[in-house]
Amino acid sequence: xxxxxPPDDDTALIVVDVQVGFLPGGSLPVPEGDxxxxxxxxxxxxxxxxxxTQDWHxxxxxxxxxxxxxxxPFETIAQPYGPQVLWPDHCVMGTPDAAFAPGLDxxxxxxxxxxxxxxxxxxxSGFLEADRTTRTGLDGYLASRGxxxxxxxxxxxxFCVAWTxxxxxxxxxxAAVIEEACRGIDLDGSLARAWAEMEAAGVRRIxxxxx
Ligand code: VGL
Ligand code: ZN
Numbered sequence: 001x002x003x004x005x006p007p008d009d010d011t012a013l014i015v016v017d018v019q020v021g022f023l024p025g026g027s028l029p030v031p032e033g034d035x036x037x038x039x040x041x042x043x044x045x046x047x048x049x050x051x052x053t054q055d056w057h058x059x060x061x062x063x064x065x066x067x068x069x070x071x072x073p074f075e076t077i078a079q080p081y082g083p084q085v086l087w088p089d090h091c092v093m094g095t096p097d098a099a100f101a102p103g104l105d106x107x108x109x110x111x112x113x114x115x116x117x118x119x120x121x122x123x124x125s126g127f128l129e130a131d132r133t134t135r136t137g138l139d140g141y142l143a144s145r146g147x148x149x150x151x152x153x154x155x156x157x158x159f160c161v162a163w164t165x166x167x168x169x170x171x172x173x174x175a176a177v178i179e180e181a182c183r184g185i186d187l188d189g190s191l192a193r194a195w196a197e198m199e200a201a202g203v204r205r206i207x208x209x210x211x
Contacts, residue, residue, distance in 0.1 A: 012049035012147045014126060014168075015040055016154030016161045018104050019055060021090040021097040028090040030156045030183050037103045039181045040153050043208050044106045049147060051138065052106070053126040053154070053164065055091040056098055056114035063122040064089045074187060081131045084122060085187065093117065113138050124163035127171060139171045149174040151206070153181030162194035165203045176204035 018040060020026050023033045044050050057063065065073040065086035073088045091098040093114075113136050115123040123129040127138050142150070150168045152161050152175065161182050168175040177198065184191040195205070 009048055010147055011047065011149040011151060012051060012142060012145075013044055013047040014150050014152045014154075014164060015044065015050060015052045015104075015106065015109070016126065016152060016164055017053055017055045017091075017156070018101045018154050019091055019097070020099050020101060021055070022155040023101055026090070027088050027097050030185055032183050033155050034101070034103075036154065036181050036183055037101050039208065041103070041105045043153065043178065043181055044109070047151070048108075049145060050106055050109040051111045051113060051126070051141070052100065052109050053138075053160065054098065054100070054112055054114045055116050055160065056093045057091055057116045058119050059089075059092050060119055061089075061092075061116065061122070062120055063087050063116070079122075079130070081121065084130070091116070111138075111141055113141075124160045125167045126160070126164040127167035142171075142173065147173070149176070151176050151178055153178045155183055157182040157184035158187070158190040158194035159185060162198055165198055166201050169201045169203060174204075175202075176206045178208050179205055180208055 021028055022030045060067055065071045066089050071086050075086050076083050113126050115136055121129045121131050150173050152165050154161055165175045165177055
């Protein structure tokens with residue numbers, strides 16, 4: 001096996017869950033979620049390595065409130081792996097709601113990581129499922145391409161962007177979130193909590209101009 005050659009630029013951009021379901025009019029709309037699309041299109045042109053993540057659930061996924069009689073969206077329940085927020089049905093695999101935003105224009109992206117595909121485990125993170133054990137393969141992909149730093153953008157800041165950034169640190173990568181290229185859900189203070197956790201873990205908060 002040849003050694004991993006560091007690329008000229010060892011920084012990758014991870015574009016998290018910029019999907020129809022998370023835009024206004026989608027099943028789990030993130031306020032102003034559509035605003036990030038042109039920002040990310042411009043940003044992505046600066047990176048040779050771009051990975052897209054895609055929330056991709058089976059129709060009876062356990063993160064859906066509809067799978068739990070008597071429960072409503074945005075309640076939290078206990079699961080074997082920890083607390084689980086219940087969501088409206090969203091991003092069901094193969095449906096238009098799960099497709100990338102129609103305006104997303106990143107033809108040079110070379111990898112798509114789908115996550116949340118197993119019925120009994122959610123995955124906010126692009127690296128590790130909520131059981132904190134099952135890997136998506138993203139860590140191996142980045143390592144084998146010599147990537148040492150990831151920049152993150154997309155939806156939602158306080159869920160999938162934050163979990164992916166925190167896991168990047170767990171896998172030994174430098175990580176920075178491009179704030180203006182993200183939007184949050186902010187459920188019961190989740191946005192401030194996510195920024196605090198990211199800061200404590202050494203995730204940098206940067207502007208696109210400095211990316
Ligand atoms: C997300 C809630 C449920 C996200 C995905 O992309 O942030 N949030 N599934
Ligand atoms: Zn989801």
